[in-house]
Amino acid sequence: MTDVKTYLREWAMPHVLCPGCAHGIVLRSFLESVDQLQLDRNKVAMVAGIGCSSRLVGYVDFCTLHGTHGRAPAFATGLKLARPELNVVVVTGDGDGLAIGGNHLIHAARRNIDMTVLMLNNSIYGMTGGQAAPTTPEGSVASTTPQGNTEPNFDACKLLIGAGASHVVRVLAANPLEMTKVMADAMTHPGFSFIEIISDCPEYFGRYNKVGGGAEMLSWMAVRDEGITIPLANKSFVKHVPSSAPPSGMKTGVLHREVRPVYAGVRGEQ
C-alpha cells in the first residue's frame, strides 16, 4: 500500500480542521480507498460545497473543485457529463447537502449520475460556529437552539433512497476500515452512490451537548449504531464514554443497492 501522505498536497498544510474532528479520519479512509482501487490520480475529480467537510478537497492531490454552498452535485453533474472518464466524488456536509443543497442532491440521485457522494454528517453547521442543521437531533443544543432543538430532523438515507439513489450506505467515522471498504465499493458501483458518514464536531456539537472531545464523540457515535451497540457499548475502549449515549438505533451498512441505467445527459452516439 502506498503511503496515503503521497495523496496529500503537503504544501497546503496546515489544514483548517480542529483537533479531534473526525472529518480527517474520513479523508484518510477515502485516500485508502482510492489507493486500493489504484485509480489514476489525474482522473479523480473531487467536488465540494462549503463547510468544514467540504474544505477537505483542498488538501488532496487530485482535480479539486471547492464550489458554492450546497451546489456540489450540480457542478459535479456538468463535470461528469463533459468528461465521462473522470471518477467524480462529491464531498458535502449535512448542512451543505441537506439544507441549502437538498434539491441538487436529490436530482443527481434521481438521474443516477455516475458519481459518489460522501456526506459527512456531524449533526451541525461546524464551519459557521455550531448552528442547528436539518440533522440536529431533537433536543440537541446548537448555537441557534440554545434550549434544545425543537424541529424534527430527517433521515438522509431514506431521502436518498426515495429520490432514486442506486446505492445508499451509512457508515461511522468511528469505523475507518469499514469506511475504506464502503467507499471503494461505492466508487465501483455504476451510478449514483450516496454514503452518509456519521462524523462529528467536537468543537461545537460536542461542547454544546457535553459529549466530550474527539475520542469521546467517536465512542458516543458507535453506541448509537443499531448493529454494534451491544458489543461496543460494553467495551470501554475510551475512558469517560458517556453512559447517557442515546440508543438511537441508527442502521449502518448498505441500505439500498440496485443497478439501473446511468444518466449521462442527452448526447450523440459515442
Place this chain on the structure above:
Amino acid sequence: MSTAQLIQGNEACVKGALAAGCSFYGGYPITPSSEIAEQMVRLLPKRGGVFIQMEDEIASLASVIGASLAGSKAMTATSGPGFSLMQEHIGYATMTEVPCVIVNVMRGGPSTGLPTSPSQGDVMQARWGTHGDHPAIVLAPASVGEVFDLTVKAFNLSERFRTPVILLYDEIIGHTRESVVLPDSVDITNRTHPDVAPEDFWPKEAPPAGVPPMPGFGDGYRFHVTGLTHDHRGFPTNDGDIAEALITRLHQKIETNLDEISEVETYMLDDAEIAIFAYGIVGRSAREAVIRAREAGIKAGLIRPLTIWPFPTAEVAAAAQQVDTMIVAEMNLGQLIGEVERAAAGATEIVSYLRVDGEPITPTVLLDLMMPGTGASS
C-alpha cells in the same frame, strides 16, 4: 455560399453558439428564452455535445461551470427570474476564471413580472447582480443577425479572458423572425493551455493584468479551484495584499483590453447636433428615427453600444462634447442613463425617454422628441 434563412433571435443564438464551438448546454426552461434550450437539445448531440435540463438556474450555471472546467465551451440561457438565481455562480465563475456564456432574454420585472413582454430591466443586474467587486462583460444585440455575431463574440471573449460573458437581449429580439445570411465559418478563440509540465504548473499564475492558462480537469494537471480568495496556487488565503492583487487583476485583464471587447456603433453622428443613445431593440427604433429626422432636416445621429459593459465612457464623452442634446431611450426606468450622465459630465443636455409598460419604443416617439418645439430640440 450561405443562403438567406428566416429565423428567430433565439435560434440565431443557438447557431452562433454552435459556430463558436459550444459543446455543453445546461438550462432550465423560462419564457422568453426556452427556444434556445429546445433547439440545443436537438442540435447539440449531433455535434458531439451534451445537453441537460437541470433542476433550477442555480444548478444550470453550476453544471455549465463544471463542464467548462472539464474543457468544454458551455452555456446556459434564461430570463429575469432565472437570471436572479444565477448571480451566485456568475460571481463564482468570475472569481475562479471559468469561461462560460449566459444568455438573458429580458422580460418585464421585477419578480415574474411580464413573462411575454420585452424589457431592458436587467441592465444593472447584469453589471452588479452578483456580490463583491467584479468586472462584467455584457453584450446587447439589436437584431437577429447581431444575436448570431455577438453569441460568437461572447464565447470568444469568455475563452480569451476566462470570464463569464452575458448576452442580454429582450423578448422582441428573441422571438422576432428575420431573414439573415449567416457566415459559413467564424473566427474562433480558444482558452490558452499551459505550456509548462504539470509539476511546474500553478493554476492562477499570471502577470498583473494577465489571463492564466487553463487546462481541463482530466488533462493531467491536478489543481484546486475555489471561490475563496486565493493565491497563485489556487489555494485560499486571507492575505490582504494577495486579495487586492487578485481582484485588481480580474478587473485589469478586462479594462486594459477594451479594444478587443468594446463595440459601439455610430450612425450619422459626425455632424449631428442631437444624438440618441440607445442599445438593443431600442437602437433599431432609434436608427429609424434618425433617418426620418434627417429627412426632416434635423441633424440627428445615433450612438449605440453593442458592448454595454464595460460602459463605453470615452465614446459617449466624445459624442457629448459634440451634440447639443442627447436623448437616452431605454425600456426601463433609467438604468444606463446614469452612466451616460457620468460620461457626459455636463457637456450636453440629456433628455430621457423611458418606458416600462411592456411595449416597444417606436421610431415615431423618438422622432417626435427631436422635432422642433419639443423639449429635446428647442
